[in-house]
Amino acid sequence: xxxxxxxxxxxxxxxxxxxxxxxxxxxxxxxxxxxxxxxxxxxxxxxxxxxxxxxxxxxxxxxxxxxxxxxxxxxxxxxxxxxxxxxxxxxxxxxxxxxxxxxxxxxxxxxxxxxxxxxxxxxxxxxxxxxxxxxxxxxxxxxxxxxxxxxxxxxxxxxxxxxxxxxxxxxxxxxxxxxxxxxxxxxxxxxxxxxxxxxxxxxxxxxxxxxxxxxxxxxxxxxxxxxxxxxxxxxxxxxxxxxxxxxxxxxxxxxxxxxxxxxxxxxxxxxxxxxxxxxxxxxxxxxxxxxxxxxxxxxxxxxxxxxxxxxxxxxxxxxxxxx
Amino acid sequence: xxxxxxxxxxxxxxxxxxxxxxxxxxxxxxxxxxxxxxxxxxxxxxxxxxxxxxxxxxxxxxxxxxxxxxxxxxxxxxxxxxxxxxxxxxxxxxxxxxxxxxxxxxxxxxxxxxxxxxxxxxxxxxxxxxxxxxxxxxxxxxxxxxxxxxxxxxxxxxxxxxxxxxxxxxxxxxxxxxxxxxxxxxxxxxxxxxxxxxxxxxxxxxxxxxxxxxxxxxxxxxxxxxxxxxxxxxxxxxxxxxxxxxxxxxxxxxxxxxxxxxxxxxxxxxxxxxxxxxxxxxxxxxxxxxxxxxxxxxxxxxxxxxxxxxxxxxxxxxxxxx
Numbered sequence: 001x002x003x004x005x006x007x008x009x010x011x012x013x014x015x016x017x018x019x020x021x022x023x024x025x026x027x028x029x030x031x032x033x034x035x036x037x038x039x040x041x042x043x044x045x046x047x048x049x050x051x052x053x054x055x056x057x058x059x060x061x062x063x064x065x066x067x068x069x070x071x072x073x074x075x076x077x078x079x080x081x082x083x084x085x086x087x088x089x090x091x092x093x094x095x096x097x098x099x100x101x102x103x104x105x106x107x108x109x110x111x112x113x114x115x116x117x118x119x120x121x122x123x124x125x126x127x128x129x130x131x132x133x134x135x136x137x138x139x140x141x142x143x144x145x146x147x148x149x150x151x152x153x154x155x156x157x158x159x160x161x162x163x164x165x166x167x168x169x170x171x172x173x174x175x176x177x178x179x180x181x182x183x184x185x186x187x188x189x190x191x192x193x194x195x196x197x198x199x200x201x202x203x204x205x206x207x208x209x210x211x212x213x214x215x216x217x218x219x220x221x222x223x224x225x226x227x228x229x230x231x232x233x234x235x236x237x238x239x240x241x242x243x244x245x246x247x248x249x250x251x252x253x254x255x256x257x258x259x260x261x262x263x264x265x266x267x268x269x270x271x272x273x274x275x276x277x278x279x280x281x282x283x284x285x286x287x288x289x290x291x292x293x294x295x296x297x298x299x300x301x302x303x304x305x306x307x308x309x310x311x312x313x314x315x316x317x318x319x320x321x322x323x
Numbered sequence: 324x325x326x327x328x329x330x331x332x333x334x335x336x337x338x339x340x341x342x343x344x345x346x347x348x349x350x351x352x353x354x355x356x357x358x359x360x361x362x363x364x365x366x367x368x369x370x371x372x373x374x375x376x377x378x379x380x381x382x383x384x385x386x387x388x389x390x391x392x393x394x395x396x397x398x399x400x401x402x403x404x405x406x407x408x409x410x411x412x413x414x415x416x417x418x419x420x421x422x423x424x425x426x427x428x429x430x431x432x433x434x435x436x437x438x439x440x441x442x443x444x445x446x447x448x449x450x451x452x453x454x455x456x457x458x459x460x461x462x463x464x465x466x467x468x469x470x471x472x473x474x475x476x477x478x479x480x481x482x483x484x485x486x487x488x489x490x491x492x493x494x495x496x497x498x499x500x501x502x503x504x505x506x507x508x509x510x511x512x513x514x515x516x517x518x519x520x521x522x523x524x525x526x527x528x529x530x531x532x533x534x535x536x537x538x539x540x541x542x543x544x545x546x547x548x549x550x551x552x553x554x555x556x557x558x559x560x561x562x563x564x565x566x567x568x569x570x571x572x573x574x575x576x577x578x579x580x581x582x583x584x585x586x587x588x589x590x591x592x593x594x595x596x597x598x599x600x601x602x603x604x605x606x607x608x609x610x611x612x613x614x615x616x617x618x619x620x621x622x623x624x625x626x627x628x629x630x631x632x633x634x635x636x637x638x639x640x641x642x643x644x645x
Contacts (some may be wrong), residue, residue: 043500184363184590186571186586189573190585190587213575218581241575257530259574261530262533266504269502269505270506
């Protein structure tokens with residue numbers, strides 16, 4: 001296998017919160033192949049968004065990366081000078097396009113901005129390329145719409161603008177954090193279609209962060225499942241859905257309501273996702289897990305390989321014994 | 324059987340020419356769940372508030388147990404409200420942070436004079452907490468001490484306190500993580516069985532609706548485009564919008580063969596509703612008649628109506644899908 005494009009190794013991110021230190025992301029590792037599509041799936045509080053912000057070095061002042069390395073094409077991003085990479089080699093799309101776009105700047109100028117900021121081309125050409133990109137993400141009449149301000153657009157159109165801005169420099173990696181969560185389902189279908197097409201056209205690798213297993217199933221090749229700040233399972237998408245290795249993944253898959261399931265009752269995982277201030281010791285899922293044994297609440301389970309493309313951090317794969 | 328709630332030709336227009344709800348009719352039988360589904364701006368939340376007369380309709384009638392809520396005096400309406408309660412979408416915004424859970428649940432009981440003594444009130448609050456699966460000591464605590472799923476249980480306990488016959492649930496699980504949605508959906512079903520409640524369940528997530536609704540009404544731009552028993556709606560949708568909505572929902576089945584209909588364009592503004600069929604600007608089947616004439620509500624099977632000139636099972640042919 002070629003060198004991965006993005007490699008995250010042992011990432012732990014800490015936040016100061018009222019005198020205490022909390023770690024919403026702990027010892028997280030994964031990699032993304034050149035041109036590949038990786039999904040990070042988890043519920044609120046799983047640490048998936050903090051992981052994205054850590055990679056992009058967009059953490060608030062109260063947070064810092066405690067341990068771990070983030071390699072982009074073999075170079076440590078801690079030493080690379082993030083401002084030259086972010087926006088040029090790594091594009092990003094966030095959930096809420098209204099707060100991510102500048103309200104007082106015309107959308108055409110915002111899309112062109114990263115081209116001029118990184119001195120990729122002169123302003124006139126940047127403008128033309130921005131309009132071309134707006135056309136490619138499916139904005140009708142892009143010359144005229146480029147003159148609009150974000151508030152004149154619908155949520156779906158703003159998300160197209162965000163995607164155009166993220167892709168205009170032809171980045172090698174796109175990090176998309178819940179890019180369709182705030183959108184209606186018919187608009188979500190349009191946006192996923194655009195992301196899929198742009199990925200094919202530009203060869204951009206994608207890290208797609210979402211809580212939606214349906215989006216995961218349709219869009220990515222490999223998946224990292226996070227729960228309460230840790231990776232609990234990683235797998236190729238087919239194995240994950242067919243043969244999940246972690247009880248949390250199993251529960252999540254059973255809990256998803258399905259369109260063609262006639263059963264009246266939904267499967268429910270007991271209990272609640274713990275906040276980062278109250279992560280339990282051992283396996284963090286143990287208090288909600290039907291299969292838990294005493295070892296689970298005492299020791300953090302190691303990641304056990306189940307196949308070359310799947311591993312799960314669960315003691316059941318060692319027969320509940322420490323190796 | 325007479326309907327518990329019978330709504331006819333209901334509309335709500337807001338200043339500035341916004342036709343949020345534009346002449347809709349539906350009914351809910353005792354013990355039944357009707358789901359009102361649609362995307363943002365379709366008028367489903369406005370409808371849920373009109374049904375309880377929390378908003379004043381522009382036209383139409385709302386019959387509750389045979390009595391037109393629009394003709395009731397304010398005092399009579401207040402008494403009627405005991406029978407009609409609501410659960411809101413956002414479990415964080417809908418509970419007063421400075422009241423204890425006990426006070427929150429007791430409030431509607433007090434307003435309607437349903438617990439004459441302090442002891443009776445405490446007993447009733449404890450019973451309600453138990454019904455929704457919360458411990459008795461929750462009564463002395465504050466909303467911030469509970470998670471989203473638990474807060475939604477508190478909202479449900481508050482709603483069922485006065486023994487209503489109808490509960491309007493406005494996107495009650497949309498803000499919850501998927502591992503918690505089941506807890507709330509199953510609780511609502513248990514309570515329906517135990518108490519004989521009727522639900523008007525407002526949602527955008529068709530998969531959740533599949534599990535809870537007996538019947539489904541699909542809204543688009545202020546009107547109902549299709550109504551059918553849930554099994555039928557999912558098996559044989561007759562309106563192209565319903566089809567598109569069903570096909571757009573991503574399913575957790577990798578590699579599944581999909582016939583996705585990707586609708587072009589945006590949902591028009593309720594300020595500038597297209598003439599003829601409101602869906603024609605995005606409909607892959609639209610013909611001249613759709614641009615000119617509002618389609619009538621056609622009965623395509625018993626209890627199943629669709630407002631489309633070309634209503635048919637699977638009207639959108641496979642070749643125009645992706």
